[in-house]
Amino acid sequence: MNVHPFIEAEKCAGHSVKRACELLKVSRAAFYARRFDILSKRRRQDAELTERNSLVHAGSRGAYGAPRVHAALRQTGTLCGRRRVARLMRETGLTGRCRRPRVRTTVPDPRAAHRPDLLDRDFAPSTGLNTRWCGDITYIATAEGWLYLATVIDIASRKVVGWATADHLRTSLVTQALTTACQTRKPKPGLVFHSDRGCQYTSRELAAVAASKSVRLSVGRTGVCWDNALAESFFATLKRELVAADGPMWSSRAAARVAIFEYVEGWYNVRRLHSSLGYRSPTDYETALAA
Structure with missing residues (x-):
């Protein structure tokens, strides 16, 4: 004993x-x-x-x-x-990175047509890939000025399935991100694309692109970040992990685009562990679903 x-x-x-x-x-x-x-x-x-x-x-x-x-x-x-x-x-002295204070960037259009909220804050992971997507816009500081980033995320797996950058906030930024996502994932008709009520997402131009791809548009309430929590969370993660790692700004928009590509395609989608996915990456989660 x-x-x-x-x-x-x-x-x-x-x-x-x-x-x-x-x-x-x-x-x-x-x-x-x-x-x-x-x-x-x-x-x-x-x-x-x-x-x-x-x-x-x-x-x-x-x-x-x-x-x-x-x-x-x-x-x-x-x-x-x-x-x-x-x-x-x-x-x-090893610590993770904490979130920075959120800056409001959504500019609603008071003349926009009414659209429903088809998600009702249901951002839980699921097995239904390419059935519910969400998107938003953020900005990244560079020495040449702001670089704007629009993303499309598959809610089921947290994977960034489409994104686009530009030096402007015109609607073509979000239509390009959605078009890229549809070309990459080839979703079935009826997919829901959720966003905030920013003027880009309530525009006729985006409605026309969505209709051509049989995508149903969904929007949250104005000024309520929880209605698009997953998209907001991704941007908080990106700015916490990427911007904080490489400094407050890049020398050019082109350099920032390269950094975003490496982060999204080389780290976030394929390697970063997500607590909501049982500490698996989005790619590993989707691979497990396909097995």
């Missing part, structure tokens, strides 16, 4: 180690030798885990906090507790 935990408990409670050893018929020298071995082994394990934490954190461009670092380690067969990972990351 291993009596060392009982002696350790007595020691932590402030009782005499000598007396506990005498009662359990264990020498104090053996107890302290065993205790030293356990602590040394723990320190070695902590050092190894700290190194693995650093590798995973660096591989995520410094974006992952303890939950995703822990999930990534578990996927590679490293057995460890989430709290232990968090403790070691704190001790070594």
Whole structure:
């Protein structure tokens, strides 16, 4: 029987180690030798885990906090507790990136025709790929001026299935993103494309493009970011992980486009772990559905 935990408990409670050893018929020298071995082994394990934490954190461009670092380690067969990972990351100064304050960019058109909200805030992952998409516009600072980014995301898998950039906010920006998504995914008629009530998304031009592709348009309420929460969340993630990693702005719009391409196509869609997908990437999630 291993009596060392009982002696350790007595020691932590402030009782005499000598007396506990005498009662359990264990020498104090053996107890302290065993205790030293356990602590040394723990320190070695902590050092190894700290190194693995650093590798995973660096591989995520410094974006992952303890939950995703822990999930990534578990996927590679490293057995460890989430709290232990968090403790070691704190001790070594490794942190994930926090969200920046949100800036409102939606400009509604008071003359736009009424469109329904077909989602009602249901952004849960599902097996229904290419049945519900959402989109939005954000802006990225460059030395040449703003670069505007429009995205289309498959709600079922969180995958960015279409995106476009431009130096303007005209409706052609969002129609290009939607057209690209339709060409890439080839959805069946009846797909729902959800957005906010920005003038680009309530325009006749987008309605015509959507009708030509048998896409049903859906919009949330004005000024209520939760009605398009998934699209808002993606932009918060992009700005937290990409913009913070490469600095406040790029030297040109072309450089920013390259950085966005590498982030979306080389990291976010294929490698980044999503907690809502069971800590899988969108591509891995879709592959699992197809299996």
